[in-house]
Amino acid sequence: MNIGVIGCGYWGPNLIRNFNAMDNTTVVAVADKRKERLEFISKQFPSIKTLTTEANEILQSPKIDAIVIATPVSTHFPLGMEALAHGKHLLLEKPFTATVEQAEKLIEEAEKRNLRLMVDHTFIYTGAVQTIKKYIDNGDLGELYYFDSVRVNLGLFQHDVNVIWDLAPHDVSIMDYLLERKPKAISATGMAHFDSSIENIAYISTYYENNLLGHIHVNWLAPVKVRKTLISGSKKMIIYDDMEPSEKVKVYDKGVDIIKDKEQIYDMRVQYRTGDMIAPQIDLTEALKKISQEFYDAINENRDSLTDGKAGLRVVQILEAANKSIKANGKVIEL
């Protein structure tokens, strides 16, 4: 299967490396507006024949079966529609699109032409998230209470999108995948400390049925890198710390007993830990390797992928609502 890649900034080379590593796929063409990036790619991947500044060369090439788009989000929709129009299967970088409307149109177009539409929600394919998913699906956590995620660091300020569009797609896609339900409402708080129109810190709250609460803190202005998610249920609680080299997921066999008698409560302080903690072994395969495989398989088996357009749409719906809430000073947005 011949792959064309459009956009070779920070992430592009990783996509190329993984599609070239697979037996059944080869990256035959790469497009980027920046000549210096193309030179860099030619050094890194001398086997790639077509290196062009014109995306159309790839979008329209009859030799190409599938296209990977890793350009700024504002270009995802036009490039994506053009690719579909030429009968190409599509893998788009996250976030899927800049608006819900664009997402819906891409999905409709892909379905009409029976082409695969997939979004690179990388974390869904990590061993850590896959392990957490098993615990939740097995019912080990019991009834879910909340999902709390923190993704902060001294980040690179984007000039086109705010911190929500830059970092939150990771947390939102993980939350969407693990909880498997759509929020009833969303509210968000954010602040732009440098460019009045681009928030560099934001907090998103998502409200689900049955008192399930979601909360995400994304931040470009923190002194240390934090990637930490708390998931609490009635039976067990999970801490997912992506900065941990080996024990990324810790499952706590902890519950809560509500004791009215104050004295006993104070005793409880001592018996803090109520059960074992287990850090399950995690598959450390590179997520992008699994994504490339899933993209190929979905095309081959003519089926939806694990992170298809609909998954991308659900994420964009939450991002769009969060931004709407910020512009409305934290107003709760019903979905």
Added chain:
Amino acid sequence: MNIGVIGCGYWGPNLIRNFNAMDNTTVVAVADKRKERLEFISKQFPSIKTLTTEANEILQSPKIDAIVIATPVSTHFPLGMEALAHGKHLLLEKPFTATVEQAEKLIEEAEKRNLRLMVDHTFIYTGAVQTIKKYIDNGDLGELYYFDSVRVNLGLFQHDVNVIWDLAPHDVSIMDYLLERKPKAISATGMAHFDSSIENIAYISTYYENNLLGHIHVNWLAPVKVRKTLISGSKKMIIYDDMEPSEKVKVYDKGVDIIKDKEQIYDMRVQYRTGDMIAPQIDLTEALKKISQEFYDAINENRDSLTDGKAGLRVVQILEAANKSIKANGKVIEL
């Protein structure tokens, strides 16, 4: 100076120990409705003559100069008013009162009678917070951008107050002390997973002038204990981790350069750390020791204390607004 203590649950004994340890103060009487607590106190502090189940014995005793109230918040106001009425100086446990109105009345009453009114905002007296205060007041952090605090653990569910009234007074009092300004508006999100009326998880956002943002996460349902505060300014950033045994405060000499050229931005990923980190030596004196001293000095010098009634009021205003916002589904409350 003779001290009477009303309420001897978890915190009471610590207050007694510290007031007894001071030269100029002695705890002469203790009141608690629970006989078994009084027996416990008599074993621990056999020197204390008066042990009673009747608070009035203390409130009205002519031998007593000052009263410490460590009872549930709902009783702070009636007990406090009675104490002031009998000309006693007052140290109240946090939170100061259950409502803003109660706080204002206590302050008014104390001023009318020229009596000291002090709130036990313990953390303000820790070496950690005092150290951070110095950095902020020196201007080392530059313009303040945000204050983000997380205080979560597998906590004891209270049957009278929610997690905001239980845990947030710590963070709110620290935030009020460090930032030295009042929020323009407040919004909060919370959820009650067990008792429909008592939230066990909550997020509070506070909006200040000049884009300064505050955010607090309090939670009774987390598998591990977290006490972490991020304070970010234009010049430096601080992480205050109260769970660290020695290096509780870390000051990062980090800033942000906004580079439009994408390539350079990706290079920036490598040059992540932009300056030294310093963990200043911190005074480890027990905070309660300093509080007892401050209470005595304020009375002696007939002056306001570092955490006087007005400080207590400012904290209660935020707590009350946060609860109001939760009841209104996260509505922003102007102050």
Added chain:
Amino acid sequence: MNIGVIGCGYWGPNLIRNFNAMDNTTVVAVADKRKERLEFISKQFPSIKTLTTEANEILQSPKIDAIVIATPVSTHFPLGMEALAHGKHLLLEKPFTATVEQAEKLIEEAEKRNLRLMVDHTFIYTGAVQTIKKYIDNGDLGELYYFDSVRVNLGLFQHDVNVIWDLAPHDVSIMDYLLERKPKAISATGMAHFDSSIENIAYISTYYENNLLGHIHVNWLAPVKVRKTLISGSKKMIIYDDMEPSEKVKVYDKGVDIIKDKEQIYDMRVQYRTGDMIAPQIDLTEALKKISQEFYDAINENRDSLTDGKAGLRVVQILEAANKSIKANGKVIEL
């Protein structure tokens, strides 16, 4: 049972508190050469009638059934012999004695008079060590390979004993209890940086049958406090970190496959983690509470205690050999 305590420095008050907390035992007399310590005790424990600077008052008192000795190690033997001579059961602080000969004499004397002789090897009674012991005794670790312990901090330099006699008794007693075997030989390295005769850093190696190796690093001159023990077996490995607030014991389901083919070895780097890690729930009861109970029970049931004189002797044998090795420039000492 009436208890007398001789020596009330840092540890004494904890012993008193625990023996007073037990139903069947009461501390009736305390001796310390330092008047200010006796005053401190009288404030803390006003119920104690006899407070004296003369140990003999306690050693010879007919009202006293058992004696706890928490004095410098050099005095353990004479005080202990005198106590036994007066028919008192004995609990001695660690290290048991200053020499192997003294230990043997105390054991002999206690057996002759059928009196209990117990050593306060505190850590043996902690939930952490008890949990590790279970894993080892169950055979979960398989064949034991090594025991490596590090106990360092910015410590208080003793003027009478070196760092081995001060800190190593903890590690050696834990090692003796967990491994349940005696070393064939011992070698040690140490250095005195201040007082030429008192080592402030030392490394002890203990050699057992079947290639089992023990190693202990004790150090008064480290910037941070470390209390970390590695125990490795053919099936599982344990890390015991006493500085961890909750997860003190971590059991790693890890083994080693020896792959000759270099390529595969490099692959192995990726599959580093070969199984789950579990941090078992640990009993957080204060060790001293269990020690007091065990001392009482051993006397009551006329049986040896978990950490009897023989355990104390085995520890002193290793400490003595380690010091002998240091004086002989690291010479291996056969036992």
Added chain:
Amino acid sequence: MNIGVIGCGYWGPNLIRNFNAMDNTTVVAVADKRKERLEFISKQFPSIKTLTTEANEILQSPKIDAIVIATPVSTHFPLGMEALAHGKHLLLEKPFTATVEQAEKLIEEAEKRNLRLMVDHTFIYTGAVQTIKKYIDNGDLGELYYFDSVRVNLGLFQHDVNVIWDLAPHDVSIMDYLLERKPKAISATGMAHFDSSIENIAYISTYYENNLLGHIHVNWLAPVKVRKTLISGSKKMIIYDDMEPSEKVKVYDKGVDIIKDKEQIYDMRVQYRTGDMIAPQIDLTEALKKISQEFYDAINENRDSLTDGKAGLRVVQILEAANKSIKANGKVIEL
């Protein structure tokens, strides 16, 4: 400058990448006995013309100016002598040679022919070690007391060398570089748990003038990866933790006051931290990049490199003595 690389196992590709990244050097030939490795290299570096299983093709090629040898240590000497005989400058992987005698002969040969002889002591070129070196050379640490290094993990068992030859070269080269003195004597302890002749755990003690003590723990059988070095002086102490993502070096402004009075000593326990801790910003440039540059510069400027043959020799002397001591059951080996 044309570079030839002999040996392309785990480390080889990194060397090739860095020498190709430099302007003035190009890797023109690579030799490895394993055809699959050569194929791997041809994919990764298609620009390299000569790929051969015959080292001699490189050793004797007139087009090649300098040779990098990354083969098992047993082959370093014969390959190195052959390379020098053909007038090639040499960069050898660590450890430099399998014996002191081989090291001396290589140095002699290189000097005779005025060729550069350099050893890849990678860590010397890291920002962390360079930063520590500055602190020591500035005298900030005062008189040096000890160097304690731990390098353990679930390691790949080598079939040709033991854990000392595999891991200790890192610690020994760092120690040699930082302390800038040669030990008077060495002793070591080790154990082979699988192959009777190949130790998988070892402890090395190095004795210097003025009571300076060195100690290294290397271990292939630990459940977690530890890379931690303690360096203590009379004025300051350093912890170098290579597993820390950003704050690898921590400098503690801590000293020791020897207080004879026990009471005060116990007070000291509370005032544990005696000064600030600083984590200096560290240059994160890849060490191999600096090594390639240093190799080129040393050749170009016809001067010794920072890690020349003599540095390699000093490291091998310690490794050889440590192994001799292990075979002699921990006997102290005078140097």
